[in-house]
Amino acid sequence: MNLLEIENLSISFGGVKAVDDVSFVVEEGSVYAIIGPNGAGKSTIFNLLSRFYEPLSGQLNFAGNDLLELRAKDIARLGIARTFQNLELFEHASVLQNLLVGRHVHNSQSWWRQVLFTSSVIEAELEHRRKVEEVIDFLELAHYRNQMISGLPYGVRKKIELARALCIEPKLLLLDEPSSGLNPEETEEMGFWIEDIRRDLNMTVVLIEHDMSLVAEVSDRVLAIVDGKVVTEGDHTFVQSHPEVVSAYLGDVQ
Amino acid sequence: MRILFKTNYKQDLNLAKHGGHRFWYGLLILVLFAAPLILGGYYIGEATRILIYAMAGLGLMVLTGFTGQVSLGHAAFLAIGAYTNAWFLAQGFSSFVALPMAALLSMIGGLLVAIPAARMSGIYLAIATLAFAIIVEDFAGHLNSITGGNRGMMVDVPTLFGYQIWESWELYLFVLSILVVATLAVLNILRSPLGRAMIAVRDSEVSSQALGVNPMKIKVFAFTVSAAITGLAGAFLAHYMSFLTPQIFGILLSIQLLLMIVLGGLGTVHGVFFGAVLIGVLETGISIAKDTLPSSIGGLPGIEPFVFGVILISVIVFEPTGIYGRWIKIRSYMEFFPIYRRKSFKRQRTYLKTERLR
Ligand SMILES: Nc1ncnc2c1ncn2[C@@H]1O[C@H](COP(=O)(O)OP(=O)(O)OP(=O)(O)O)[C@@H](O)[C@H]1O
Numbered sequence: 003m004n005l006l007e008i009e010n011l012s013i014s015f016g017g018v019k020a021v022d023d024v025s026f027v028v029e030e031g032s033v034y035a036i037i038g039p040n041g042a043g044k045s046t047i048f049n050l051l052s053r054f055y056e057p058l059s060g061q062l063n064f065a066g067n068d069l070l071e072l073r074a075k076d077i078a079r080l081g082i083a084r085t086f087q088n089l090e091l092f093e094h095a096s097v098l099q100n101l102l103v104g105r106h107v108h109n110s111q112s113w114w115r116q117v118l119f120t121s122s123v124i125e126a127e128l129e130h131r132r133k134v135e136e137v138i139d140f141l142e143l144a145h146y147r148n149q150m151i152s153g154l155p156y157g158v159r160k161k162i163e164l165a166r167a168l169c170i171e172p173k174l175l176l177l178d179e180p181s182s183g184l185n186p187e188e189t190e191e192m193g194f195w196i197e198d199i200r201r202d203l204n205m206t207v208v209l210i211e212h213d214m215s216l217v218a219e220v221s222d223r224v225l226a227i228v229d230g231k232v233v234t235e236g237d238h239t240f241v242q243s244h245p246e247v248v249s250a251y252l253g254d255v256q
Numbered sequence: 257m258r259i260l261f262k263t264n265y266k267q268d269l270n271l272a273k274h275g276g277h278r279f280w281y282g283l284l285i286l287v288l289f290a291a292p293l294i295l296g297g298y299y300i301g302e303a304t305r306i307l308i309y310a311m312a313g314l315g316l317m318v319l320t321g322f323t324g325q326v327s328l329g330h331a332a333f334l335a336i337g338a339y340t341n342a343w344f345l346a347q348g349f350s351s352f353v354a355l356p357m358a359a360l361l362s363m364i365g366g367l368l369v370a371i372p373a374a375r376m377s378g379i380y381l382a383i384a385t386l387a388f389a390i391i392v393e394d395f396a397g398h399l400n401s402i403t404g405g406n407r408g409m410m411v412d413v414p415t416l417f418g419y420q421i422w423e424s425w426e427l428y429l430f431v432l433s434i435l436v437v438a439t440l441a442v443l444n445i446l447r448s449p450l451g452r453a454m455i456a457v458r459d460s461e462v463s464s465q466a467l468g469v470n471p472m473k474i475k476v477f478a479f480t481v482s483a484a485i486t487g488l489a490g491a492f493l494a495h496y497m498s499f500l501t502p503q504i505f506g507i508l509l510s511i512q513l514l515l516m517i518v519l520g521g522l523g524t525v526h527g528v529f530f531g532a533v534l535i536g537v538l539e540t541g542i543s544i545a546k547d548t549l550p551s552s553i554g555g556l557p558g559i560e561p562f563v564f565g566v567i568l569i570s571v572i573v574f575e576p577t578g579i580y581g582r583w584i585k586i587r588s589y590m591e592f593f594p595i596y597r598r599k600s601f602k603r604q605r606t607y608l609k610t611e612r613l614r
């Protein structure tokens with residue numbers, strides 16, 4: 003069954019078509035990778051899914067919901083979580099607080115109960131905390147729990163952003179370059195986690211990635227885009243050997 | 257150095273995290289309530305002023321410190337609270353009616369600003385709130401029948417259960433009680449989903465949305481709570497002043513409030529109190545200095561804004577985290593002595609944030 007369906011999606015910025023007639027589907031329970039050189043339009047696809055940008059044309063369908071009818075703040079509640087290429091953590095808050103914001107969609111306490119901090123709020127808070135602790139255990143973040151984000155190194159922040167997305171308990175996880183800025187060991191670790199997330203947490207994953215060995219390791223299907231257009235789609239060996247992908251990447255290296 | 261053994265998550269929800277907290281904050285509150293037994297009328301008056309500043313600062317901190325929305329016009333809410341309170345008392349209502357009405361009307365004012373302002377940020381928001389404050393000040397000057405216009409307005413003393421509060425120590429206790437309640441309410445918000453959402457909106461509006469937070473709603477909520485608390489502070493300010501003129505609520509007061517929370521430490525409740533004490537003591541100090549210094553210096557106009565400005569700039573340059581930040585450093589220096597390392601509070605390199613979404 004298809005969890006995510008994207009049809010003929012286009013957007014342009016000042017005349018430049020950043021995403022040009024892109025269509026693809028993501029099957030439930032799979033790991034789907036998007037590759038392409040810098041400026042290909044990969045992150046823009048995520049930002050369209052998050053409803054940060056209004057597309058010029060196209061359809062976005064998630065588990066029977068038309069995303070174009072929704073606003074950015076409604077997306078998480080449907081079960082779509084994401085990370086950002088340049089990290090968007092809450093800098094002046096603790097790791098725990100950051101992760102608890104991930105539980106926001108599961109909060110149902112009225113504002114006045116929160117002001118009075120009634121017993122029902124306490125109950126709910128304890129439940130959120132238990133869920134957050136599960137994620138902390140899963141990603142081995144216990145050591146950082148009470149530290150401020152602003153004092154943490156990059157690799158740890160990256161993990162925390164992933165953890166925060168997991169706290170939503172989403173059906174679909176969008177990861178924008180999960181391995182960028184990580185050293186080889188951390189990248190390998192990231193690969194294991196992505197597999198665990200799919201297998202143990204039953205989430206569907208779409209990732210944007212430059213590291214081809216990570217793509218090969220975790221993904222079921224790969225989409226290659228160049229200049230906003232789909233070049234090819236298939237399994238990773240097929241996509242990686244496609245002449246246009248090869249030339250786009252070699253061109254990128256020069 | 258204290259090592260905390262936590263046995264359940266509930267401990268983290270408590271306001272006082274351990275016995276030491278409970279003891280020191282308990283003692284502080286006790287001393288504050290007992291202060292009228294020790295201090296004379298003059299000092300109790302000064303202390304009342306500091307408490308009122310703290311209440312107003314608490315309101316502003318909710319908006320600026322925790323939600324990241326800079327307001328240059330919080331004096332407007334003080335004005336609305338002050339005049340509403342005075343008017344209802346003048347009509348013969350008791351403080352039980354006048355105070356909630358002061359909070360309510362101020363809250364409505366907050367809503368009026370919030371709905372357009374929630375779409376703005378940074379300098380635009382600052383200008384919009386400034387404009388609002390100017391409008392309110394202007395209104396106060398022209399609504400002669402309610403505010404007495406520029407001639408001013410006498411404020412009746414507070415009444416509770418038919419009892420009139422005349423003594424300065426009574427007013428002090430009244431303000432202190434309400435301040436304790438307001439502080440508890442803010443602390444509750446901060447340990448709830450709403451408080452976390454406020455911080456999320458402050459630190460990254462984009463990712464707060466991706467996590468299901470509605471920044472618009474959160475900003476409006478913060479504005480309303482902020483206005484209500486500041487309105488209450490205004491109501492008490494009216495009693496402290498006992499005579500209201502629109503000039504009290506000028507731009508300088510708004511700036512002073514902002515200065516207070518920045519000096520104290522943005523984004524902390526402690527900062528509110530540190531800031532209020534500092535500003536309160538400074539004001540007293542300046543007015544004493546004015547009287548004792550030769551009039552060629554003491555009589556110079558604009559000496560207060562000058563001193564405040566110098567202090568603000570030095571804090572921003574030398575201690576951006578405010579007095580509370582400095583206090584934390586001193587405290588951990590003592591706790592960890594002799595193994596304290598300066599580096600503990602060094603920030604990691606911050607990562608480029610320019611291409612925000614790309
Ligand atoms: N908000 C925006 N305003 C203007 N142009 C934009 C905006 N967002 C993206 N673009 C442009 O759209 C194109 C695609 O950008 P995008 O960030 O999607 O690339 P990418 O594939 O994620 O690249 P990278 O690998 O460098 O992250 C680029 O040319 C970029 O400059």
Ligand SMILES: [Mg+2]
Pocket residue numbers: 044045046087178614
């Ligand atoms: Mg990108």
